[in-house]
Amino acid sequence: MIELESVAYSYGGGDILSDVNLRLAPGSFHFLTGPSGSGKTTLLRLCYMELLPSVGTVRILDTDVRDMSRDQVAATRRRIGIVHQDCKFLDHLDLQENIALPLSVAGRDIEGERDNLEELMSWVGLTGQKHNRPPQLSGGERQRAALARAVIMSPDVIIADEPTGNIDWEMALRLLKLLVELNRMGKTILIATHDMNLIRNAKSQTAARVLRLHNGRLQLAGADL
């Protein structure tokens, strides 16, 4: 699904990632941990092609990202759902329009997808908020909306960068439950977090692997959790 082979990423003369090897198999659930500044976000950005590796190969859906045309990158991103810590909404659009944005950019008929959209909003518990603008929502609501937007195209992979960073524990568990549900539907999940409680809770529900970034290198964690 997503493969990183001997990947290094340097910026401003410093190595952020070195010799990273990672393979996300279809239907797998991975957590990526590490202290702030360890390169978690950089690794995720490589996985959704916002960055290109300085060295090594990133292969997404069996295609080397360096061989992809700009249109191929766009098409591949539609098969990857991304949840950012800051959600990255367009504040001038209402919640429903934000969630439907991937459909709009893909040229899909929103009216034809109305039932799916309603069902999705109900799944994340935001039916009553659909006409609100993002700044009117709480942190938890924004994260759930970001998850709804990430899955609306029924992607193969969902990548989340600190999705519970700005929300309370109860809301974090609710979001985790949704992600576990998606994984049970066969979606590949990769979550960057430094919330160990969240990881422990997830491991009690699903077979999640935990990867740790340390000094720019990726290690398999688990025994100390």
Place this chain on the structure above:
Amino acid sequence: MLRTLLAGDRKADRVVPPSGYTARLTTFTAGAMAFLAVFALALSLATGRLADRWSDELARTATVRISAPQGQMEAQAQAVMRVLDTTPGISAARMLSDEEQRRLLEPWFGPDLPLDTLPIPRLIEVIEDGNGPDIDGLRLRLAAEAPGAVFDDHTRWRRPLVDAATRLRLLAAVSVALIALSTAAMITLAANAALSANATVITVLRLVGARDSYIARAFVRRFTLRAFAGAAIGTGAALVGVMLLPSAAAEGAFLTGLGFRGWHWLLPLLIPPLSAIVAFWSTRAAAFRVLKGLT
């Protein structure tokens, strides 16, 4: 692309927030440039007409000037008329009356010119036909029959006038081209500003899988329509201005004849669609250049 542009995509339009000053800047720029373009076009057409008219009128007429002692004047004049009557390429020759000559000199010497007491040359107006006469042959015959006669085909003063008018027309055409280029430059700057102001929007759109063409379209359509609207307003205002110019009069043919004639009134109507085309390509180029810089 053009059909998509005209049909519009409400959702694609909405993804880019309505921007403030770039919208007003584009509309104002397009309007001001269209206003100037109408006047440059009017100047170009007026100078073109003037050059054609001078060239045409002067090319078909010539003058024979006879300077001879008083006693020989009439005989030489009759000799010249005979030569002209038998020269191929001349359709008519007419000796100017004393009254006509007085009127020609009146602007310089006043109305009470004593023509009969002054050694004024005799003038014969010559109208050429089709290809005109063999000028060199005619000059030789005139020299033989009437030594005081000089054939003046107006070339000496016709050429600088026609050259000046032609240069003026060229300058006006260059002005129209510069106006188009300036419009493109200013719309490119406004588009770049709008693209920079919406960097976050562009990032989000790319992350959810938007192609460059989709993002560019949202900007291009907006700038094209603004340029069209601004140019339409500018053109309308300029046309009103041209219509209000004093009507053409013989005394000031150039200044008062600056307006459009006949079907030329339709030419300014091309300015708004041409502005839209300029805006379309300049915004498209700017958008793709900016998007190409992003991964």
